[in-house]
Amino acid sequence: MVHLGITVSRAVEVPQPLRLDDETAHLLGMRPGAQALRIVRTHYDTTGRPVETADIVVPHERWEVTYDFPLPAADGGT
Template sequence: MPVARYRRIADDIRARIARGDWAVGQSLPSRRELAARYSVNEQTMRLAYQLLRRQGILEGEERKQVSVAHPAAVRTLTDVDATWPYSSETTDTRPRPATEELAERLGVQVRAQLQHETVECLDPGGRSAMLVSTWWRGRRRPHARFTAELETVELGEEQAHALGLLVDALAYRVLRTRLDEHDAPVETADLILPMDRWRIRLG
C-alpha cells in the first residue's frame, strides 16, 4: 500500500531536522510556503505538521507558527498533593455551578455555586507541564488527607491550547479530592498531565 503523501513529507521534514536544517526551537516555514516547496496543497501540509506535533517532533498550536520541539522532559508524579516546585500562572478564577460529577465529588447539590481556579504549572523552561483545575464551596479550608484516582482523557480545546498540544491528544487525568479530619471533602481537583511528559507512580 502506498504511503500517504503527507506522511512522506513528514518523514522528509523529520530527516531534515535530524541533519540540522532546522535546530531545536527554530521556527519552520509557514504551511503555505512549505506546501509550495513540496508542490502540495495546504491541507496536505497541515496533516504533515499535525502528525509531527503528535509525535513530539514539532510544537506549536494549530494555525500558528510551529517550531522544532525541545525533547520533552519526562517527570514522574508520585505525590499528587505536593506543591509545584516551579512557576505557575492562574488562568481562570470564574465561579462555576457544580456538575453532577463535581456535586458527587464534593457532596453538594447539583448546580451549587462553586469557587474555582485553573492553574497552569510551568516547567523550568517556561513551557506548560500540567493544568490543575480546583473547585471548592465557600472559603478554602485545610485538609487532613486526600484521595486520588487516575484515568486517561482526550484533551479539550482549552486544555490543548494551554498545553500546546492537539485537541483529542491523550493525557492523564488525576482526580484529587482533599478531605478534612472527619473525611468530608473540602475541595476537589483535576490534574491534567500530558502523557508524553509524565510517568505516574502513585503509592
C-alpha cells in the same frame, strides 16, 4: 488549610484517561485528541468532609505519573 483551622487527614486521587479537547490542548501547547491523564484529587478533613478538590491534567507525551505507597512489613512492623 491549617491557617483556616482545618486538619486534612487524607487525600483521594481518581486517575482517568482523557483525550484533550481543543481548548485544553491549546492551553497545554499540544494537539487536540492527544492522550492525557486526568487526576481528580480531593482532600478530606478529620470528619470526612471534603475540603479541597483539584483536577490535574498530565499529558502522556511529557510526564509520567508514579505512585509510591509504603506497605507494612509481613510481620506487622513498618
